[in-house]
Amino acid sequence: MTDITSTTDAAKFIAIDGPAGSGKSSVSKEIARRQGYGYLDTGAAYRALAWYVLERGADTADEQAVLAAASDFPLQQGLDADDRRVAVGDVDVTDAIRDPRVSAAVSGVARVPAVRVQVNEVFRRLVAEAPYPAVVVEGRDITTVVAPDAPVRILLTAAPEVRAARRAAELGGENAAAVAEALHKRDRSDSAVVDFLTAAPGVDVVDSTDLDYQQTVDAVLAVIGERLGERNG
Structure with missing residues (x-):
């Protein structure tokens, strides 16, 4: 098995975790585009x-x-x-x-x-x-299991009702109540395997509840800049 504490392996990770509807996929892709990173x-x-x-x-x-x-x-x-x-x-x-x-x-x-x-x-x-110089990797346990020593580890989250509304909009205005129930069901199922709703020590939290898409991208970029600056400084 690959040593997950290896600096060589971890250094290329920009690790982003979060629940469905938090915006992690769209935000991660935009971060990759702007920074010239890969996206997984x-x-x-x-x-x-x-x-x-x-x-x-x-x-x-x-x-x-x-x-x-x-x-x-x-x-x-x-x-x-x-x-x-x-x-x-x-x-x-x-x-x-x-x-x-x-x-x-x-x-x-x-x-x-x-x-x-x-x-x-x-x-x-x-x-x-x-x-790529780095790869933005988003999922459920990237910050804690896949790359716990990544130079940047972020939990991107939002209030459940906000996440449900966003997911309903993504799906073309489908029944909001049904979408919310499906989202909560998935959260319950996935959280039985990994805790992706609570930030582990050393993981930065970006709460997008009151942020629009651009503000969320900017907030994540700010964390990346700060963490990489600390590492390179």
Whole structure:
């Protein structure tokens, strides 16, 4: 296993955690564009693994089937913020992983601790091999498990009702109550595996409840500038 405390591995991480609807995906992509960094959507990798399990004719509720798939998971994932192709072997699954059947199955993959260990190794490899000075990596446990020694670790959060409203808007004005319930259900499911609602020691919190998109981007950039300045100073 890769040593997660290795300075070489951790130094390229800009680690951003947070719950759904906090803005971490859109903000992370914009940070990558502005800074010339790579961008890694860890959620897409779990979706790709869920797709892989389903394509093998298995059920993501079957932990052994998930573990078997994870041990032979030929993931390829682009790190360009504007060209984030995802492939499993020779199959481009960029669109397929957003299918409702995959969305419904992905929690069965992400909840298995041994699977997360294997997938985290993939994330570390992608970042280590990336042709970028740094990679903005966003997810649930990037600041605490994947890269706990990253020079920049941020928890991007917002009040639950604000996150639900944002997600409903993203989905084209779907029923807000239904979206809120789905979001809260996902929070409960994911928090059984990892605490992504509480900042670990040393992690900077950016609360976007009262911030618009641009203000949130600026707030995150300010933290990055401060932390990298401390490290380089």
